[in-house]
Amino acid sequence: MTKRREHDPELESLLRAFREVHPTSVEKDAWKAAIANELRELNPPMDRVAPKQAESPRSNVYRFIIRTVVQIGVAASLGFVIGAYIVERRYDLGQTMMFSQLEPSTMIGRPATIDESREVVHVNLDSGESE
């Protein structure tokens, strides 16, 4: 039950002229007929719908096999594609790492090392002799 709004006598007396209008039985019948027609269109009777045919157990087995095969096929294809992608990616990565060590640019950046085995020659510039 809907709760009515707060009563306002002044407003109600103003709108009274409109409240005296009521639908006739002809109008109500027309609305009912229109709704009944709409409901019929929206919900067609069951006998109009073609009855669903009963399926044999064998067809159910076939359907199950086909569905399973399709699912396995799709999964295998997907796995193959993903696997191939990973292998390719790893190969590319390996190639990149191998070649990067041979690049001369990497040598420039290395810190200088002192070679202890190198022979040190001291030269006496005054006498012109070397030690």
Place this chain on the structure above:
Amino acid sequence: MKSADGIDWNEVIEDLGPALLRYFLAAGFARASASDGVQETLLRLVRLAKEGEYDPNRGSPRMLAFGIARLVKHEFYRKVGEHDLYGDPKEFAERKGSVSAFDLGNEKASTDTLYAERESARNLRAVIATLEYPVREIFFLLIDEELKLEEIAGILSIPVGTVKSHVHRGKEKIKLSLKERV
């Protein structure tokens, strides 16, 4: 007459039909057009119920119904091309092919009660038609006694306080205009 989802449409017609008819009549529809407007609103409710978006036992079905009625009203105005709410009623009645709510048909003026009632309704309609939006629309919706101010605010997407102030000011304007007419 019950649909598959258990809605008793006879009850819906009895409950909403009169209020919707008054709404369309107040909004300037001729009687036949108002009846068509109610029918179209009810049919759209049936379709919404089919989609599971209308349940008379849940939420505010009146709010939904009047929201649809408002849409139907605007569609009708667009279809007709002209309507009598934003202009002078006399000028509108003179236009060819226009639908006037102020025309009572071929009934001659008489002193019977029915005519007096219709005359007062016509006066009130003419006065409300002179109000600006959304005051005019609020008074059309106030015709339904069951529709709460909160629901009217929801239909028009305006705050409840605004509806209350419009009702207050609208009442004063209507009273003044009716006095002037008398």
